[in-house]
Amino acid sequence: MTVDPRIDLPVPQPNKQHEALVSFWWTSAMLKNVSRRFFRENYSSEAHFNLLATLMKSEGPMTQNELSQKLLVDKSNITGLLDKLESLGQIKRNKVPEDRRSYHITLTDAGRELLAGLDVLYSEMVHKVMDCFTEEQCDQLVSLTRKLRISLIEHAS
Amino acid sequence: MTVDPRIDLPVPQPNKQHEALVSFWWTSAMLKNVSRRFFRENYSSEAHFNLLATLMKSEGPMTQNELSQKLLVDKSNITGLLDKLESLGQIKRNKVPEDRRSYHITLTDAGRELLAGLDVLYSEMVHKVMDCFTEEQCDQLVSLTRKLRISLIEHAS
DNA sequence: AAAAGATAGTTGACAACTAAACTGTTTTAG
DNA sequence: CTAAAACAGTTTAGTTGTCAACTATCTTTT
Numbered sequence: 454m455t456v457d458p459r460i461d462l463p464v465p466q467p468n469k470q471h472e473a474l475v476s477f478w479w480t481s482a483m484l485k486n487v488s489r490r491f492f493r494e495n496y497s498s499e500a501h502f503n504l505l506a507t508l509m510k511s512e513g514p515m516t517q518n519e520l521s522q523k524l525l526v527d528k529s530n531i532t533g534l535l536d537k538l539e540s541l542g543q544i545k546r547n548k549v550p551e552d553r554r555s556y557h558i559t560l561t562d563a564g565r566e567l568l569a570g571l572d573v574l575y576s577e578m579v580h581k582v583m584d585c586f587t588e589e590q591c592d593q594l595v596s597l598t599r600k601l602r603i604s605l606i607e608h609a610s
Numbered sequence: 611m612t613v614d615p616r617i618d619l620p621v622p623q624p625n626k627q628h629e630a631l632v633s634f635w636w637t638s639a640m641l642k643n644v645s646r647r648f649f650r651e652n653y654s655s656e657a658h659f660n661l662l663a664t665l666m667k668s669e670g671p672m673t674q675n676e677l678s679q680k681l682l683v684d685k686s687n688i689t690g691l692l693d694k695l696e697s698l699g700q701i702k703r704n705k706v707p708e709d710r711r712s713y714h715i716t717l718t719d720a721g722r723e724l725l726a727g728l729d730v731l732y733s734e735m736v737h738k739v740m741d742c743f744t745e746e747q748c749d750q751l752v753s754l755t756r757k758l759r760i761s762l763i764e765h766a767s
Numbered sequence: 768a769a770a771a772g773a774t775a776g777t778t779g780a781c782a783a784c785t786a787a788a789c790t791g792t793t794t795t796a797g
Numbered sequence: 798c799t800a801a802a803a804c805a806g807t808t809t810a811g812t813t814g815t816c817a818a819c820t821a822t823c824t825t826t827t
Contacts, residue, residue, distance in 0.1 A: 457763050460756065463680040464667040470740035471733070473748035478645075480755040480762075481638030482682045487766040488635075489815080500783070510621040518805060523620040525639045527785055532807055534783090554792050554805040576628070581765045583627035585757065591630035594754050597747060598637040599617065601739075605637075606614050608738045609644040646785080657813070675775060687814055689777055711775040711822045 459483060477601070487582075495574055497567075500526070502575065504534055505543065505560065505568040514547070514557035543567060616640060634758070644739075652731055654724075657683070659732065661691055662700065662717065662725040671704070671714035700724060 462479055466472040485499075492498045507523050508515060517535065521528040535558065538544045543564035546556040560568070583591070619636055623629040642656075649655045664680050665672060674692065678685040692715065695701045700721035703713040717725070740748070 458679065459682070459763060460759055463664060467733075469745055469748040469752075470743065471736050473743060473751040474736055474740055476752045476755045477638070478641060479682075480759050481634070481641065483759055483762050484635065484638065486682065487762050491766065493815095498783080507620060516805075522615065525616070525636075525643060526783090528806065529786080529808080530784055552793070552805080556806080576624070578766070579628050579631055582758075582761050583631055585761050586627065586630060586754075588626055590754060590757070591626040593750055594630040594758075595626075595633045597743075597751050597754070598633045600742065600747070601751075602617055602637050602640055604739050604742050605640050605644050606616060609648065609735070650785095655813080673775075683813090684815055685776070686778080686816080690813085709775080709823070713776080 491575075491578055492571075495571060497571055500524075500530075500534055501538070502568075502571055504531075504538070505564055506572070508544065508558060508560050509565065509568055514559055516549070516555045516557060518555070520558065538564070648732075648735055649728075652728060654728055657681075657687075657691055658695070659725075659728055661688075661695070662721055663729070665701065665715060665717050666722065666725055671716055673706070673712045673714060675712070677715065695721070 462472070462475055466475050488499050492502060503524055504520065507520060515523070517531045518528060521531045524531070535544060535546065539546060541563075542561055545559050545561055547559060549555045549557050586594070619629070619632055623632050645656050649659060660681055661677065664677060672680075674688045675685060678688045681688070692701060692703065696703060698720075699718055702716050702718055704716060706712045706714050743751070
């Protein structure tokens with residue numbers, strides 16, 4: 454029984470700041486891989502789930518541009534994603550009378566049902582993964598990552 | 611002067627565990643975007659830099675398989691990446707006498723020079739982004755992300 | 768020593784994403 | 798009021814990555 458080599462960083466870092474950022478990056482690569490496999494097993498994808506969930510939880514309809522900003526992806530990506538989901542009958546593009554350039558995107562019943570199913574599995578997964586974190590640790594993680602977001606926006610946007 | 615909408619999470623989360631994981635995910639998406647732009651401005655990419663840096667810091671030569679595991683990407687991805695870097699004269703594939711299936715990958719002088727240049731800019735960037743974190747906060751981030759890696763390996767691999 | 772299985776790397780098909788150029792529509796400024 | 802600028806969404810081309818099937822080599826089992 455050996456220790457998984459992915460637990461510790463691939464190379465030593467020159468100082469604590471580097472170490473913290475690389476540790477974060479490294480973990481996010483792992484989360485990405487886990488997440489890809491999880492959604493793949495459930496015949497979906499991270500982008501798909503996030504899109505449906507964002508639509509579900511938004512108050513009022515969203516435009517593609519708003520979705521693009523919320524989801525931190527390029528708007529051209531949203532176009533393609535919505536094309537697919539529309540053809541699967543999970544969302545609808547509704548013309549906006551006040552602005553003929555835009556669409557209001559809404560979930561169909563099929564979209565809502567699919568999301569409901571995925572949400573159960575997703576919540577189970579989150580619970581399993583995060584169960585070893587105390588409330589205080591969760592709070593710390595939220596606050597540290599929020600700090601990092603602010604810094605990223607400030608120094609690199 | 612309004613607050614950047616990317617600071618706070620796109621949708622409210624049902625509990626602290628969800629919030630922590632989503633906050634982490636969200637931040638990692640931002641870091642990814644920042645990182646892509648940073649390396650693109652410097653005529654490189656995250657994958658490119660990570661590969662060179664990993665080779666540089668390894669003791670002894672590495673095989674493609676080892677690189678693939680260190681970098682958490684598929685081995686076929688390493689093949690393509692190395693093809694490009696080899697054609698740019700930044701790395702060399704050296705036949706391994708003891709195992710004729712493998713190559714030992716080494717940096718060329720050109721590769722080392724490029725990396726040295728990138729490393730300066732990268733370190734500046736890390737310093738700028740992480741300067742608002744105290745040592746203690748860096749430690750916390752390292753320890754929380756390490757914990758998350760362990761949990762991800764345990765519950766989802 | 769031979770057959771079966773594992774491993775290193777490559778290939779090809781594909782998925783997810785970006786960026787830049789484009790179309791059509793709306794807003795703003797002279 | 799009209800020209801210029803900004804904006805929403807699409808298209809196209811290119812990048813980065815996966816996965817599965819494949820070749821060649823090495824290891825294990827018997």
